[in-house]
Amino acid sequence: xxxxxxxxxxxxxxxxxxxxxxxxxxxxxxxxxxxxxxxxxxxxxxxxxxxxxxxxxxxxxxxxxxxxxxxxxxxxxxxxxxxxxxxxxxxxxxxxxxxxxxxxxxxxxxxxxxxxxxxxxxxxxxxxxxxxxxxxxxxxxxxxxxxxxxxxxxxxxxxxxxxxxxxxxxxxxxxxxxxxxxxxxxx
Numbered sequence: 001x002x003x004x005x006x007x008x009x010x011x012x013x014x015x016x017x018x019x020x021x022x023x024x025x026x027x028x029x030x031x032x033x034x035x036x037x038x039x040x041x042x043x044x045x046x047x048x049x050x051x052x053x054x055x056x057x058x059x060x061x062x063x064x065x066x067x068x069x070x071x072x073x074x075x076x077x078x079x080x081x082x083x084x085x086x087x088x089x090x091x092x093x094x095x096x097x098x099x100x101x102x103x104x105x106x107x108x109x110x111x112x113x114x115x116x117x118x119x120x121x122x123x124x125x126x127x128x129x130x131x132x133x134x135x136x137x138x139x140x141x142x143x144x145x146x147x148x149x150x151x152x153x154x155x156x157x158x159x160x161x162x163x164x165x166x167x168x169x170x171x172x173x174x175x176x177x178x179x180x181x182x183x184x185x186x187x
Contacts, residue, residue: 061177100150109133130158130166
């Protein structure tokens with residue numbers, strides 16, 4: 001089913017197999033629990049590892065690119081500390097050419113949660129889970145950006161568990177770390 005969704009083909013029902021998640025729960029017929037929807041501590045630690053790895057790889061690629069400077073992971077700022085919840089973007093960097101600050105937050109979205117699985121089945125060629133997570137990230141962080149010249153920018157960097165990226169990520173990554181000889185960094 002994961003391959004079919006990744007390729008943009010609607011999943012077909014199948015019978016459950018005798019597999020178990022890392023938390024011990026049985027895998028359901030579609031593999032929803034097993035494929036990243038589990039919230040048990042043992043499974044959350046693997047999603048935290050996935051997130052941390054993506055943040056580190058993204059920061060390394062940005063640091064290696066000549067158009068960025070001052071790449072900081074888990075940058076704290078008073079901008080994101082106001083209110084009842086303290087927000088902590090995953091990365092802060094400065095564009096060399098303009099001096100503009102870009103804030104980014106990495107997320108991994110599951111296509112197997114109850115909230116999005118019907119939309120994914122209906123439109124498998126659209127990264128539905130990533131689009132939804134991207135919108136939530138923008139609503140959460142963008143209002144806290146400072147008025148500055150050049151303007152500060154927030155970019156959500158969202159991957160789905162099967163590797164597809166959100167529209168903002170698809171637009172940002174090739175310009176941020178792409179270019180001649182940098183296909184490996186982009187990959």
